[in-house]
Amino acid sequence: MSSIPASAFLALALILFCIGLYGALTKRNTVIVLISIELMLNAVNINLVTFSKYGAAPSIDGQVFALFAMAVAAAEAAVGLAILMALYQRKKTVHIDEMDEMKQ
Amino acid sequence: MMENAWLIPLFPLVSFVILLLFGKRLKEAGAYVGILMTLASLVFSILVLFERFSEPSYIQKFEWLKIGDVSLTAGFEVNQLNALMLFIVSLVSFLVHTYSKGYMHGDGRFPVFYAYLGLFTFAMLGLVISPNLLQTYMFWELVGLGSFLLIGFYFYKEEAKAAAKKAFIMTRIGDVGLFIGMILLFWKTGSFEYSEIFSAVEAGGISQTMITLTAILIFIGAVGKSGQFPLHTWLPDAMEGPTPVSALIHAATMVAAGVYLVATMFPLFAASKTALLTVATIGAFTAIFAASIGLVQTDIKRVLAYSTVSQLGYMMLALGSAGYVAGVFHLMTHAFFKALLFLAAGSVIHAVHTQNIEEMGGLWKKLKWTAPLFLIGTLAISGVPLLSGFFSKDEILVAAWEGGHPILFVLALIAAFMTAFYMFRLFFMVFTGEARGNQNHVHESPGSMTLPMLVLGVLAIISGYVNTPWFGSFLGDWLVDGNEKLGHGHMEGPIWIMIAATVVSLAGIYLAWLIYGKRSVSRNWLSGSGDTLHTILYNKYYVDEFYQMTVVAVTKGISYFLRFIDVFLVGGIVKGVVGFVQGLGATGSKLQNGQVQTYAAVAFVGLAILTVIFALTGGYLQ
Numbered sequence: 001m002s003s004i005p006a007s008a009f010l011a012l013a014l015i016l017f018c019i020g021l022y023g024a025l026t027k028r029n030t031v032i033v034l035i036s037i038e039l040m041l042n043a044v045n046i047n048l049v050t051f052s053k054y055g056a057a058p059s060i061d062g063q064v065f066a067l068f069a070m071a072v073a074a075a076e077a078a079v080g081l082a083i084l085m086a087l088y089q090r091k092k093t094v095h096i097d098e099m100d101e102m103k104q
Numbered sequence: 105m106m107e108n109a110w111l112i113p114l115f116p117l118v119s120f121v122i123l124l125l126f127g128k129r130l131k132e133a134g135a136y137v138g139i140l141m142t143l144a145s146l147v148f149s150i151l152v153l154f155e156r157f158s159e160p161s162y163i164q165k166f167e168w169l170k171i172g173d174v175s176l177t178a179g180f181e182v183n184q185l186n187a188l189m190l191f192i193v194s195l196v197s198f199l200v201h202t203y204s205k206g207y208m209h210g211d212g213r214f215p216v217f218y219a220y221l222g223l224f225t226f227a228m229l230g231l232v233i234s235p236n237l238l239q240t241y242m243f244w245e246l247v248g249l250g251s252f253l254l255i256g257f258y259f260y261k262e263e264a265k266a267a268a269k270k271a272f273i274m275t276r277i278g279d280v281g282l283f284i285g286m287i288l289l290f291w292k293t294g295s296f297e298y299s300e301i302f303s304a305v306e307a308g309g310i311s312q313t314m315i316t317l318t319a320i321l322i323f324i325g326a327v328g329k330s331g332q333f334p335l336h337t338w339l340p341d342a343m344e345g346p347t348p349v350s351a352l353i354h355a356a357t358m359v360a361a362g363v364y365l366v367a368t369m370f371p372l373f374a375a376s377k378t379a380l381l382t383v384a385t386i387g388a389f390t391a392i393f394a395a396s397i398g399l400v401q402t403d404i405k406r407v408l409a410y411s412t413v414s415q416l417g418y419m420m421l422a423l424g425s426a427g428y429v430a431g432v433f434h435l436m437t438h439a440f441f442k443a444l445l446f447l448a449a450g451s452v453i454h455a456v457h458t459q460n461i462e463e464m465g466g467l468w469k470k471l472k473w474t475a476p477l478f479l480i481g482t483l484a485i486s487g488v489p490l491l492s493g494f495f496s497k498d499e500i501l502v503a504a505w506e507g508g509h510p511i512l513f514v515l516a517l518i519a520a521f522m523t524a525f526y527m528f529r530l531f532f533m534v535f536t537g538e539a540r541g542n543q544n545h546v547h548e549s550p551g552s553m554t555l556p557m558l559v560l561g562v563l564a565i566i567s568g569y570v571n572t573p574w575f576g577s578f579l580g581d582w583l584v585d586g587n588e589k590l591g592h593g594h595m596e597g598p599i600w601i602m603i604a605a606t607v608v609s610l611a612g613i614y615l616a617w618l619i620y621g622k623r624s625v626s627r628n629w630l631s632g633s634g635d636t637l638h639t640i641l642y643n644k645y646y647v648d649e650f651y652q653m654t655v656v657a658v659t660k661g662i663s664y665f666l667r668f669i670d671v672f673l674v675g676g677i678v679k680g681v682v683g684f685v686q687g688l689g690a691t692g693s694k695l696q697n698g699q700v701q702t703y704a705a706v707a708f709v710g711l712a713i714l715t716v717i718f719a720l721t722g723g724y725l726q
Contacts, residue, residue, distance in 0.1 A: 021708065023703055024701070024702070024704060025701050025705050033701075060373070096699075096700065096701060097699055097701070099700070100697065100698025100699060101698070
């Protein structure tokens with residue numbers, strides 16, 4: 001049906017995850033960090049869908065799970081941005097390395 | 105009455121507790137608590153003593169501890185010696201309580217002083233009615249505690265602090281001997297009861313060597329408590345305590361506890377010739393040794409202290425020569441005249457505010473009561489005929505002669521000469537001649553101080569008549585009462601001994617009068633100040649210095665070595681462990697820097713490492 005092999009999808013997901021991880025670990029701007037986390041989640045979604053189609057036991061479950069993950073990611077992004085707004089109002093900064101209150 | 109003898113020690117204990125709880129509120133009225141309670145003890149003691157004259161001994165005990173088959177008992181016993189000691193201790197204690205009211209007047213810690221006196225009296229009375237060695241040992245230690253507290257009463261003075269510690273440690277050395285002896289006896293006889301120990305000794309259940317060993321070990325305890333050579337050095341230093349304490353503890357009662365112990369254990373000592381000879385030799389040597397030091401001391405209380413050591417040596421000599429009656433008799437008369445001398449000395453110190461006899465002189469007219477009473481005590485201790493000391497000293501000399509120790513007899517005779525000499529040296533220097541120090545405000549002591557001295561003065565004169573070669577030996581017959589283990593009630597000695605004793609004591613007095621009274625003989629006649637002999641005596645034969653250089657130095661060396669190990673070896677290991685843990689903590693706390701990205705990175709690296717491990721091991725961790 002398709003000539004694109006499963007490994008291509010997995011490679012794409014891997015690259016996407018690595019970019020997301022790199023961004024999440026290195027960027028100072030919290031908005032960028034949140035976006036990077038979305039990238040990682042989407043990489044996971046690609047994996048889910050891929051194994052749903054090409055896995056050892058193909059099933060619709062993986063695709064359903066990907067939909068759930070998207071919904072949860074949307075909610076998480078909303079909550080994350082709200083927290084970021086509140087923090088920005090208090091600290092007048094969006095730099096993640098200055099948000100170390102948990103240490104105290 | 106005798107079945108209620110256990111109440112006698114409890115009165116002073118009640119006084120101690122009351123003064124401990126309400127002392128601050130009672131202030132100087134606390135004296136009445138102590139005086140009343142000791143008066144109650146005295147009344148009971150007198151009743152017990154008189155009842156004991158006509159009735160047999162009374163002993164009561166109950167089981168205290170049961171360990172396996174062994175049962176330890178506690179209780180009390182009233183026999184002749186105990187009844188007599190009860191009387192002596194409660195009488196002197198009562199008089200000292202009364203005396204202290206005047207002497208300690210104005211002291212900030214007045215109630216505390218009376219509380220300590222109560223504690224000591226309780227312990228001492230408890231000691232003399234104990235029916236077994238274990239109970240005796242407990243009270244023995246309590247008495248030591250009371251002595252420690254009272255010597256260190258002026259604890260803000262360095263000398264008093266040091267003296268208290270010295271007394272406690274020196275007597276402890278002796279106590280170790282007593283303790284070992286006690287345990288050995290228990291091991292061999294299975295009982296701490298005096299009666300069972302004595303019957304085991306009599307039945308031959310213990311080997312002769314063991315009897316000698318235990319007797320000498322117990323004697324070491326007595327040596328410590330009674331200030332015998334070589335553990336005598338604490339007693340003169342104990343004079344740092346208040347003078348009434350010196351009279352009660354370090355003259356009349358506690359230091360006599362060692363003599364009492366040997367007298368109580370006398371059947372054990374009597375079973376071993378070696379032990380008796382040891383006791384007699386130590387006693388005689390101490391008597392002459394301490395008397396010679398007393399010749400040159402200038403502190404009024406120290407002269408009396410050395411005289412106490414010397415007189416205690418006399419008692420030991422008597423006991424060691426199998427003169428049970430002589431030892432106990434001298435213990436009684438000595439308690440009276442030495443307490444009198446100390447109280448009178450306290451009265452003198454109270455009047456002139458110095459203890460140095462070089463700064464006194466000419467006090468005879470100024471102290472109308474103290475001076476004659478002091479003279480009575482001096483005459484009694486010197487063994488002048490017709491006073492109490494004469495009769496008891498004569499008994500001892502007879503015992504030493506009849507016991508077959510001619511050398512010890514001669515030593516005792518020389519010591520008697522020295523005693524008469526240094527006591528009258530003291531008397532002439534304090535009371536005759538012209539005033540040498542600042543004596544502007546000399547005044548006689550209040551009645552609360554002179555009355556007890558008066559009572560003791562009367563006793564110092566008459567107490568000898570209970571046991572004389574002329575009017576019958578009532579005390580001796582009563583003390584022995586057919587118990588042949590204790591020897592005879594009265595020893596018949598050659599008449600020349602009594603004459604010799606009289607001549608010797610009068611000669612001592614005459615020499616003292618020539619030198620210090622009439623001054624026809626120079627004070628530097630035999631050995632002036634600065635001469636070798638004088639220096640040696642004045643420095644007490646350098647015994648303290650010798651101990652300092654040997655025992656103390658060695659102990660200090662060992663403790664420095666142990667301290668080195670503690671600081672560098674043990675401490676080093678501890679510090680190493682602490683440093684390691686601290687470093688670990690510091691590194692760990694650096695990870696907790698609050699940077700969420702660092703956490704994530706660490707988590708990722710950890711995950712990566714785990715993944716690699718899983719990949720290499722195929723998912724199985726060995």
